[in-house]
Amino acid sequence: MAVLEIQTNGDTRVSEEAIARARHSLDDPNMREFILSCLTLNPDRRPSANSLLFHRVLFEVHSLKLLAAHCFINHQYLMPENVVEEKIKELDLNMVMAEIRREGRPGVQWRYSEVSFLELDKFLEDVRNGIYPLMNFAASRPHALPRALSQPQEDPQKAKTPTPEPFDVETRKVVQMQCNMELNEDKSQWHLTLLLILEDKLHRQLSYDLLPRRL
16 A cells, blocks of 8 residues: 555545555556456455465566576585585686577677686675575575583482483484595504584595504
């Protein structure tokens, strides 16, 4: 009512004449269709709020760059740490990244040398912080929140008896694991390193030294 500047006659309801005048004042046919669909008297024919979000007045087609950034952020927990930096080091800057082929005329090519990696990192960070959300899309996988480590509750009846030192039980799932074993510089023992990536995207690195006779 405020946007359409519908004036009331002092009563609590808006007259049909005022609605008709406001409808004719709309120049955009898409906006007129959107408003009239919201004012449909029959509730069975009136569109739902979810379907109205996909109306061409409100719906926005996101760029492929934004869709790719959200896909990367949502699946980053499956990738090793610093995967972007490592991939950039391996890239040939003269390699063609994307190409548009056109019949009868020259195509267009983009090379990795034309990409600003600093701007790319900043854009991914902005997407990660929620500055560029995807509208009209349901979250396929909610971002996992860090879980608190469960601690055993203390029994008051056993408080006076000596008990072993309580320990924290890890309840988060491991989504990726990487193991590496190499000899030390003096060749006397092996150094075992285990990298764990948990479901809340936190990394845990465990290490242990093994003597050759233990293998």
